[in-house]
Amino acid sequence: MFSAVYSAGITGVEGFPVTVECNLRDKLQGFELVGLPDLAVREAKERVWTACSNSGFPFPFGHISVNLAPADRKKEGTAFDAAILTGILQVGGVIPKNLDLSGKCFIGELSLSGDWRSVRGVLCMVVAAKEAGFREVYVPADNAAEAAAVEGIDVYAIPNMRALVKHLTGQERLMPHTPAKNFSELPAVYANDFSDVRGQALAKRAMEIAAAGGHNILLIGPPGTGKSMLAKRLPTILPPLTFSEAIETTKIHSVAGTLPTGVSLLNIRPFRSPHHTMSAVSLVGGGVNPMPGEVSLAHNGVLFLDELPEFPKQVTDSLRQPLEDRRVTITRANGRVTFPCSFMLVAAMNPCRCGYFGHPTRPCTCKPADVKRYINNISGPMLDRIDIQIELPSLSFSEISSKNAAAETSEVIRGRVIAARQFARERMASRPDLFCNAQMDPAAMREFCTVSPSASSLLNAAYDKLGLSARGYDRILRVARTIADLQESRLIEEMHVAEAIQLRSLDRKYWE
Ligand SMILES: Nc1ncnc2c1ncn2[C@@H]1O[C@H](COP(=O)(O)OP(=O)(O)O)[C@@H](O)[C@H]1O
Numbered sequence: 001m002f003s004a005v006y007s008a009g010i011t012g013v014e015g016f017p018v019t020v021e022c023n024l025r026d027k028l029q030g031f032e033l034v035g036l037p038d039l040a041v042r043e044a045k046e047r048v049w050t051a052c053s054n055s056g057f058p059f060p061f062g063h064i065s066v067n068l069a070p071a072d073r074k075k076e077g078t079a080f081d082a083a084i085l086t087g088i089l090q091v092g093g094v095i096p097k098n099l100d101l102s103g104k105c106f107i108g109e110l111s112l113s114g115d116w117r118s119v120r121g122v123l124c125m126v127v128a129a130k131e132a133g134f135r136e137v138y139v140p141a142d143n144a145a146e147a148a149a150v151e152g153i154d155v156y157a158i159p160n161m162r163a164l165v166k167h168l169t170g171q172e173r174l175m176p177h178t179p180a181k182n183f184s185e186l187p188a189v190y191a192n193d194f195s196d197v198r199g200q201a202l203a204k205r206a207m208e209i210a211a212a213g214g215h216n217i218l219l220i221g222p223p224g225t226g227k228s229m230l231a232k233r234l235p236t237i238l239p240p241l242t243f244s245e246a247i248e249t250t251k252i253h254s255v256a257g258t259l260p261t262g263v264s265l266l267n268i269r270p271f272r273s274p275h276h277t278m279s280a281v282s283l284v285g286g287g288v289n290p291m292p293g294e295v296s297l298a299h300n301g302v303l304f305l306d307e308l309p310e311f312p313k314q315v316t317d318s319l320r321q322p323l324e325d326r327r328v329t330i331t332r333a334n335g336r337v338t339f340p341c342s343f344m345l346v347a348a349m350n351p352c353r354c355g356y357f358g359h360p361t362r363p364c365t366c367k368p369a370d371v372k373r374y375i376n377n378i379s380g381p382m383l384d385r386i387d388i389q390i391e392l393p394s395l396s397f398s399e400i401s402s403k404n405a406a407a408e409t410s411e412v413i414r415g416r417v418i419a420a421r422q423f424a425r426e427r428m429a430s431r432p433d434l435f436c437n438a439q440m441d442p443a444a445m446r447e448f449c450t451v452s453p454s455a456s457s458l459l460n461a462a463y464d465k466l467g468l469s470a471r472g473y474d475r476i477l478r479v480a481r482t483i484a485d486l487q488e489s490r491l492i493e494e495m496h497v498a499e500a501i502q503l504r505s506l507d508r509k510y511w512e
């Protein structure tokens, strides 16, 4: 007796359909599982056997072989349990042998009592099941909201094996799980707002420019000036997530198991703030069964590195490739896994170890050589990837005590950011691979960064006077392009260049 039941596996963030073939032979009692299973899959035998008897179903007598096809792809984790037991129940006759299970995809781990337990990566698997033509997907109740984010496939939330058998045999039909709301109806609710930040007009303007062009930004200033506040609020002024961005980002969180129960789709951009004690693997991803790192959890959102000089050099160096490629590829003996990681980097730092170098009233207790050493902890290649650097002064008493009534809300700033990005996209229509100015390569810069004669001579003077490198020059031009976009100006004018130079003042002060 033979049956085929369907499930789904996962490599990186991409799901793939898996056929669970189950064969029962009239032989000595036995149970075999083949098809490149990892340890967790091999242990399914024990869970499946116990769940079967604890659900009150007879385990078929004879020799059972289970093959997970395609047999040449590695199968990881516990999500095949439910499909394996379903197949066994069919060859054993608990589920009628003539019942057609094609078109149905079963995803779930089994507890020893036969309950369906949630698994990681359900969204990725359901996306793949739908693409492979499945019409129904059966998932643990805790994963139902996530699965229902995929349109065009019926989702059944399964509490346990008994309920599944009753449903399949028509004794007690379950209703498909309907999402509470469509993506377009989910309100993007932010926990904080730009209007909370007092003073710091220059830094706020720099954050707006960074958001408009997708530029990485470094905030430097003494403690308590609002660096962390500003960083946390960057997602609130970025354009809202599109549906496909939301799916991409949610898939990563689904695989990592960081999606809160009951959440169908992340609908605000992620903000990740890894501590400087974090390992390079946790930051960029990896491990024996490769998992996404913080850079991928920040995909389509913001990665905030607070106290940048405290990060070990080896850790910041590991960020260079992800920043460049916008994806992380992890190579293992059994193949390669790729996780996307397109994020905006916000870094913050004190100007020195004590934090008060250059402070107007508080004395700095660091030796001058130590100040320099602290700053030099940040590698040149890292700084090369940060287009904007801005200094935050300490707040004056009048700024702290002011009512702040005139402060703009995130919504107002976001409106300008969206308009600027739209203006840039129309200009760069011939290069659909570029979705923000920060991504412009030298060819794109030559094509899209037209400067007025006076802007050109200002750039020229800056190049000579500041001793800029070619890269430094490019960064100023890219940021000037974004400043011009915020004014919807086709030409980069002198004032745009002047402001862009201002956003690099730290280069001169600290490094050059
Ligand atoms: N510009 C500011 N506007 C309003 N509150 C501020 C500002 N800067 C600092 N604060 C207050 O000080 C606290 C610490 O600010 P934070 O952003 O963590 O400073 P930093 O990261 O620069 O050390 C904030 O929670 C806030 O209450």
Ligand SMILES: [Mg+2]
Pocket (backbone or CB within 6 Å): 227, 228, 229, 306, 348
């Ligand atoms: Mg801080």
